[in-house]
Each structure stands twice: as C-alpha cells, then as structure tokens.
Amino acid sequence: MHKTELKATIGACITLQATLGAYIRMQAKLTACMLLHAKLLAYIPLHALLLWICDDWNIKRERVRGVTTDGGANIKAAVKTLFCEDKHVTCLAHILNGIGQKVIGNHAGPPSELEPTAAQPSRADRGDDDDGDFGMEEEEREARGHPRRELIVKTKKIVRFFKQSEVASAELLELQVADGKPEFKCLKQIQEVRTRFNSCFDMCVRYLELAPYTAPVLHELQRSRASRATGPEALNADEEEVLTEMRDLLAPLARATKEISGEKICNLSKVIPVVQSLANNVNKYMASTPVCFDMKEHLLALLREKFANVEGVRWYAAATLLDPRFKKFGFNHDTTTASSYRIAGGLVKAKMAEAADAENAAVQARQPTASQNVQDDFWGDYDEQVQRHSATQSNQDMAGGIPVQLRQYLDRPPVDRLANPDPLIAWAPFKGEYKAVYSVAEEYLIILATAIPSERLFSNAGLIASPIKSRMSPKHLELLVF
Numbered sequence: 001m002h003k004t005e006l007k008a009t010i011g012a013c014i015t016l017q018a019t020l021g022a023y024i025r026m027q028a029k030l031t032a033c034m035l036l037h038a039k040l041l042a043y044i045p046l047h048a049l050l051l052w053i054c055d056d057w058n059i060k061r062e063r064v065r066g067v068t069t070d071g072g073a074n075i076k077a078a079v080k081t082l083f084c085e086d087k088h089v090t091c092l093a094h095i096l097n098g099i100g101q102k103v104i105g106n107h108a109g110p111p112s113e114l115e116p117t118a119a120q121p122s123r124a125d126r127g128d129d130d131d132g133d134f135g136m137e138e139e140e141r142e143a144r145g146h147p148r149r150e151l152i153v154k155t156k157k158i159v160r161f162f163k164q165s166e167v168a169s170a171e172l173l174e175l176q177v178a179d180g181k182p183e184f185k186c187l188k189q190i191q192e193v194r195t196r197f198n199s200c201f202d203m204c205v206r207y208l209e210l211a212p213y214t215a216p217v218l219h220e221l222q223r224s225r226a227s228r229a230t231g232p233e234a235l236n237a238d239e240e241e242v243l244t245e246m247r248d249l250l251a252p253l254a255r256a257t258k259e260i261s262g263e264k265i266c267n268l269s270k271v272i273p274v275v276q277s278l279a280n281n282v283n284k285y286m287a288s289t290p291v292c293f294d295m296k297e298h299l300l301a302l303l304r305e306k307f308a309n310v311e312g313v314r315w316y317a318a319a320t321l322l323d324p325r326f327k328k329f330g331f332n333h334d335t336t337t338a339s340s341y342r343i344a345g346g347l348v349k350a351k352m353a354e355a356a357d358a359e360n361a362a363v364q365a366r367q368p369t370a371s372q373n374v375q376d377d378f379w380g381d382y383d384e385q386v387q388r389h390s391a392t393q394s395n396q397d398m399a400g401g402i403p404v405q406l407r408q409y410l411d412r413p414p415v416d417r418l419a420n421p422d423p424l425i426a427w428a429p430f431k432g433e434y435k436a437v438y439s440v441a442e443e444y445l446i447i448l449a450t451a452i453p454s455e456r457l458f459s460n461a462g463l464i465a466s467p468i469k470s471r472m473s474p475k476h477l478e479l480l481v482f
Contacts, residue, residue, distance in 0.1 A: 152200060267447065278303065317331075
C-alpha cells in the first residue's frame with residue numbers, strides 16, 4: 001500500500017517496539033512502517049517522532065484507533081501526549097511474559113535497547129576454563145529461599161554442562177541412538193534465556209524428555225572422570241516430580257503466548273477469550289506438591305491483578321463482541337456480557353445516527369429552496385423531526401434499546417475460528433446485511449493486541465541493513481524492507 005493511499009483509510013492502528021519500529025494496519029491489510037534510528041531518541045522527543053510517522057504516512061491523528069506498545073513508561077507517555085490515554089494498548093505478549101517471569105521467580109528484566117551495555121569480559125580475562133560456570137553462582141545466590149527458582153537454576157546448570165561439555169553431549173547422543181532413535185531425530189538440551197519465559201518452559205520440557213538419558217550420563221562421567229569439569233548432580237525423583245508439575249502448570253501460559261505470537265495478526269478481540277481460557281486451564285489443574293500449589297495460586301493472583309477488569313474495558317469488550325468468531329461466547333461473566341451489549345449498542349446507534357444525518361443532508365440538498373416551495377417550508381420543522389426520529393429509531397429494538405442489526409448479528413452462530421483467522425475477512429459474507437454493525441467492527445477490529453509485528457519487521461530490517469552494507473541509504477532500505 002502506497003503512502004498516498006492511506007489518506008482514504010477510515011482508521012489505523014500503530015504498533016511500536018522500543019520506539020525503533022512502527023507497524024501500521026489498515027482495513028485488514030498489513031502495510032508498512034518507518035524505521036527510526038536509536039540515536040535520534042537522544043535529540044527528539046518520542047511524541048515528535050510519532051507525529052513525524054503519522055505525517056510521513058499521511059495518517060490523520062483523529063483516524064488512529066489505537067497504538068500498541070510495550071509497557072515502557074516513556075513510550076506510553078508519548079502516545080498519551082500525542083493521541084489520548086484511551087488509545088494506548090499495552091502489548092499482551094509483554095504482559096504474559098512478565099507474568100511468566102514472576103511465576104518462575106526470575107525478576108531480571110530485559111535490557112533496554114537505549115542503555116549502553118558494558119562489554120562482557122572474555123574467558124581469558126576472567127580466568128575461566130572452557131567449562132566454567134560464569135554467572136551461575138550469581139543466579140544460585142538470587143534463587144536461595146525460592147524453591148521454584150532453585151529447581152529451575154539447578155536444571156539450568158545441568159543443561160549448561162551438557163552445552164559446554166562435548167563428552168557429555170556425545171554420550172547423550174549415543175544413549176539415544178542405542179535406544180533405537182535415528183541420529184537425525186536425537187534431541188539436545190535447550191538452555192533458558194532469562195528475558196524470555198517461554199525458553200524456561202522449553203528447557204523444562206526438553207529436560208524431562210531426556211531425563212532417562214541425562215542421569216546415566218552424569219553418573220558415568222562422575223565415575224569415570226572422562227570430562228575435565230565435574231558434572232553437576234542430576235535431579236532426584238522428587239525434584240523431577242516437582243519439575244513435571246511446574247511444566248504442566250506453565251503449559252497453558254506457554255500455549256497462550258504461542259497463540260498470540262504465532263499469528264501474523266492478533267486482534268484486540270482475542271485478548272478476552274485467550275485470558276479466560278488461560279485462567280480456566282490453570283484453575284482446573286490439580287497440584288499435588290506444596291511448591292506447585294503455591295505456584296498455581298501465585299499464577300492465578302497475577303492473572304487477576306493484570307486482567308481483573310479486562311471484560312469491562314470499552315475497547316476490549318466491543319472488539320470481542322463484534323468479532324464474528326467470539327461474540328458473547330468470549331466473556332466469562334453475565335454482567336460484563338450485558339455491559340458489552342450496552343457499549344456495542346451505543347456505538348452502533350451513534351454510527352446509525354451519523355449515517356442518518358448524512359442521508360438527511362443529501363436529501364435536503366436535493367429538495368427545492370424555500371422560495372420555490374413555500375407550502376413545504378411550512379411543515380419543514382415537523383418533517384425534519386419525523387425523519388430524524390425514524391432514521392434513529394426504526395432499526396432499534398425498543399424492548400432492550402439494542403439496534404435490531406446488532407441483535408440479529410449476535411443471534412447468528414459464530415463462524416469457525418480455525419477457518420477464519422482474520423475477523424475482518426470473516427465479516428465479508430454478511431457485512432452488507434449489518435452495515436452499521438460492520439462500520440463499528442471495522443474501526444475496533446483493526447487494533448492489534450501485540451507489538452510483535454513491529455518486532456518481526458525490525459528484525460527483518462536488521463538482517464538487510466547489516467554492517468557490510470554501511471553505504472545503504474535510508475530510502476534504499478525502505479524499498480528493500482517494504
């Protein structure tokens with residue numbers, strides 16, 4: 001989509017990640033973004049950069065329906081300054097990752113892209129050998145007194161040993177081959193990345209898969225001293241049981257993260273159903289160990305803290321109700337469902353009133369002037385009042401105050417969720433039947449729930465703008481990216 005085409009759009013959603021990329025979605029089409037150099041941030045206020053993006057892409061600020069960013073205070077303040085507080089949407093993926101980090105006891109936040117990082121000393125400077133455990137001591141100290149984190153750190157230490165020891169990795173491969181696995185299907189351990197909760201989950205899953213081979217390898221290396229480094233102790237049966245329950249408890253959270261991150265487009269309408277499914281799956285799990293029972297209660301408390309009132313937020317409620325895949329079935333409480341009916345009903349009524357005013361203006365433009373028809377002018381005020389009342393009330397259900405179009409739309413069964421990943425495309429067969437409802441849905445369903453598209457776009461641009469292409473101009477980079 002060309003920049004000049006954006007002038008005619010009815011609405012836009014901008015997503016930002018670390019203020020380095022902006023991703024714009026219009027009318028169910030993923031369009032483009034402007035990449036911003038990090039050095040600019042030291043000289044130009046963020047809200048000025050956002051204004052520049054809108055002006056460069058011919059986007060009127062009043063047509064921006066939402067701006068999806070991470071939870072950084074600086075970018076949130078910039079969005080609220082340039083647009084308004086109601087138009088800011090916090091990235092759902094960042095919220096879920098923060099919940100997962102707290103649940104596993106990892107309080108180390110991700111490094112800021114805007115802060116300079118000191119160069120890490122080499123192994124020679126530290127005096128370590130190739131099998132050193134640099135950094136693990138600090139993690140072990142942080143984990144003391146936290147049973148969940150202690151178990152994860154112990155597992156991570158074992159995984160790290162296999163990653164650094166060629167002898168241990170070879171023994172692990174040989175045991176799998178001896179067990180009848182083809183070599184190309186043999187598995188390796190997965191290491192945790194502290195800034196990503198799902199990597200910890202993947203590490204636990206893989207460790208438990210390889211547990212029958214891991215313990216024999218560690219015992220054999222300790223007995224034969226075939227490796228220079230002393231291998232860590234394997235998890236005992238009780239620890240493996242706790243780790244298994246931790247994996248099962250974290251599985252719904254990892255599934256929710258994958259659900260919203262795997263799609264190219266994750267609309268705002270998906271937040272409430274995903275959150276409700278996540279809470280229901282965690283609540284159904286029966287923990288048998290004290291560590292995992294506390295972990296379950298902690299996870300549920302964090303979900304309540306972050307999403308307690310999400311069903312009552314106007315944007316989320318309207319988007320979910322107007323999504324033909326979810327409608328009223330995405331809500332968990334009858335009171336919030338009724339509230340969403342009132343919210344959506346008010347929006348549809350306002351849209352119908354706008355259409356009626358536009359139609360009346362067109363009719364009046366075609367009518368003769370007062371000097372041409374004095375008799376009609378005598379009844380002009382009365383006729384205008386009747387027309388306005390008819391236009392606004394004829395399509396309403398007087399019993400509930402909900403427009404007939406909205407009620408008829410809600411009475412239809414939801415469309416297949418798997419066959420219709422994009423709700424705006426799912427609207428295509430019946431958007432002409434419910435024009436006013438579709439007009440509102442078109443404005444709310446373009447809002448994205450995550451800033452992942454901008455992350456992917458910026459990663460793609462980073463692959464293109466490599467250091468060996470230092471002479472590439474910004475204009476050339478824009479042509480290659482878009």
